[in-house]
Structure formats: structure tokens, C-alpha cells
Amino acid sequence: MMRISTTLPVTQTGSPDIAMARHLEELGYDAVSMADFIIGDGTPSFDAALVLAGAATVTEKIGLEFGVLSLPLRPTAWVATQMQTLQHLSGNRVVLGVGIGGFPGSPFWRAVGAPLHGRGRWTDAALRALPGLIRGEPTKLGDEEITLAPAAPVPPILIGGNSEAAMRRTVLHGDGWAPSLISPATLAKKAVRLREIAHELDRPTPSISVGGHAILIDNPAAIESFTRVLVEVHRMPPEEAAAVPVTGSPAQVAERLQAYSEAGADMVGLALDGGDWMRQAEALAEARAQLGHDEKNASGDSELKTGGFRH
Numbered sequence: 001m002m003r004i005s006t007t008l009p010v011t012q013t014g015s016p017d018i019a020m021a022r023h024l025e026e027l028g029y030d031a032v033s034m035a036d037f038i039i040g041d042g043t044p045s046f047d048a049a050l051v052l053a054g055a056a057t058v059t060e061k062i063g064l065e066f067g068v069l070s071l072p073l074r075p076t077a078w079v080a081t082q083m084q085t086l087q088h089l090s091g092n093r094v095v096l097g098v099g100i101g102g103f104p105g106s107p108f109w110r111a112v113g114a115p116l117h118g119r120g121r122w123t124d125a126a127l128r129a130l131p132g133l134i135r136g137e138p139t140k141l142g143d144e145e146i147t148l149a150p151a152a153p154v155p156p157i158l159i160g161g162n163s164e165a166a167m168r169r170t171v172l173h174g175d176g177w178a179p180s181l182i183s184p185a186t187l188a189k190k191a192v193r194l195r196e197i198a199h200e201l202d203r204p205t206p207s208i209s210v211g212g213h214a215i216l217i218d219n220p221a222a223i224e225s226f227t228r229v230l231v232e233v234h235r236m237p238p239e240e241a242a243a244v245p246v247t248g249s250p251a252q253v254a255e256r257l258q259a260y261s262e263a264g265a266d267m268v269g270l271a272l273d274g275g276d277w278m279r280q281a282e283a284l285a286e287a288r289a290q291l292g293h294d295e296k297n298a299s300g301d302s303e304l305k306t307g308g309f310r311h
Contacts, residue, residue, distance in 0.1 A: 031063030040108030070101030080133035099160035180211035191264030222274035253287035
């Protein structure tokens, strides 16, 4: 069955509503996701690891997904310690989505001394070291060899980015590829290339987890505003931008989830925009349930493997 995740709503004070993680768990969501968008220009943002640690305290089984953590912003040993800690606090429910970071040169990046250049190399080096660090093995970082304890299982590692470099990085270092803001048609083409890269490198083909946005209430203005940002800020062709936001009734959303599944996705994570988060969260859960019912009727149930990762 297609797996789904979403982000938490915010309270009236603007902070993540941690209690709603329990509601997502009751609705059958596979993960609650937290983005890493700390810019430092006054834009509201929260530390993803702390938010997911809070979500862990009010839930029992839902996954805790970083969507995605900017590795160049943080010392690799610190990331590993956070993952060990969160694995122990949550009973090994972490899904570690990572990326090279989308805001180099922002005030926060400059303030913490994050590299403005060579982010891909930094990320590759971090990905080579993280599994051993999390497992508690002696691991070389620069001129130091360190061992972190207590050891924890290495979480599934999803690597964000829509580029060929991100796909190659995923094949070499990750368990899943996590493209975002992509239509099913474009995903299908890129999934073919992902399989080719895996074949070229003689590696297993990673799973695919798509990130996007949904507006599942009657709010045409929100849809128009979102697609305009895709065109004007992300330089996306208008026809592609129009195919990115997930909209409509639960039946229509189920069709979109099916389209992503047919394109190669195992999981879809959707931020819920436009207001009335509770209603939208329930609509997305209903859509996934409809899709699962159709899949069972057609060819039996299927689900993404959550074990057996090569790390």
C-alpha cells in the first residue's frame, strides 16, 4: 500500500502542534514529517530534531521523518548523536531525510559558519560517516576517530533533490530518493534514469518518496498562489506547475496517489496548505484508504519494505 506522511499544523502562537502527531497516528499515517527551513531572516522556523522528539513523546508507532535535514548546516558527529538519541527515545522510528540545503548564503548559514561552496562534497562525506557513527563504530572524521554511544540502528536514509547528482548520491549512499515538487509524469521519466544509474553502479535501485503540497479544501486562491510561486520562484513551466499541487476530493486524491505509485513512488509526503488542517488530514487519510481498497480488489495488498536496508 502507498505510504503517506504529512507535517504538523501550527498552534495559534505559531509553534508546531505536537499533540496532532497522535491524531495522525490514529488516522493511520505512516510518518509525521518536519522540514528544515531555518533561514534567519525572521521567517518562523523550528529545529526539526526537537519537534520530532516532541512528537515521539505523544505517539507510539508513527514514523518520525526529517523532510529533509540540511547536512552542511551541522557537524556530522552532532547529527549522528541526534539520530542515536531520537532512535532510543522513539523505539527506532526515525526516517532520516537529508539534503545539501536550499538556503546557502542566508543569514543563518553565515551565522553558523556553514559552507557556501562544496555542499555536495560535504554531504557525501557526511553520508559516508553517518552509518558507522550511529551504529557506535569507531569512525574517522577529519583527523579524529570517534565512537559514539549508545549505538542505535541506522534509520532509513532518504536523499532529497531532483537532480541527477541527487539520484547518484542516493544510489551510492541512501536507501531512498526523495524528490519534491514533481508531477507523476516527470517522476516516471526520472525513475527510469534512477534505475539506469543503479544499474551503472551495480547497486540496488532505491525506493522513491515524493514530497509535495496538497490543498484539499475549496480554496482556489491558495492553489493559484502556490502555482504562481512554482513558476516565478522555482522557474517551473506553467503546465508543470499546474500538475504539482494535489487537489480535489478523496477519490481524486486517490487517483493522484495511484499515479505516483505507477510512476515508481512508494511513499508520498504532502504538506497541507490553505487552512483547515484537520479536515485535510482526514481527507488525505481517506484517499489513501480508498487507494488501498482499490489495490486489494485489483491485485492484492502491497507495502514498502521498512527493513533490510543495506546500512
